[in-house]
Amino acid sequence: MKQRTKARSVALQVLYECDLTQHTPGQALEQRLAEEHLEPELAEFSRQIVFGVYPIVDKLDRYIAQHAPEWPLDQISVIDRNILRIALWEFAVAGCTPVKVAINEAIELAKTFGSDSTPRFVNGVLGSLANRLDEIRQQFQREKAQEEGLSPRTT
Incomplete structure (x- = not known):
């Protein structure tokens, strides 16, 4: 497993644990x-x-x-949800990973931790999200500005 994939794997396991238990992310991560x-x-x-x-x-x-309307969120497995969350955060919120890399990394995590159908599902949902990347980024920026008490700029 590549080193950054391993780091994502650790984060995935922590988020999974936090979803299923009352453990705090700090405790689980440490x-x-x-x-x-x-x-x-x-x-x-x-x-x-x-x-x-x-x-x-x-x-x-x-x-x-x-972007997964045929799968209500509560019917998506906890591991699949967290794989999707990580990839979406990486390319749409943090902008720290190119979209294709984030999707490929998510598929690798899906192959390791998910079911047989998880890689295809993850690829499909993330592909749909990537197609609306600009819109999603703008929405996250607007929400962040509102939370910080700033009025969003209009351009």
């Missing part, structure tokens, strides 16, 4: 990092994902639900 022994920069990447995704899960889920 335990997972202690077990995995990632290089410091990879541990930081895992940390960025966890603390980037976790606070905005509801927002990410809203976009995922719009």
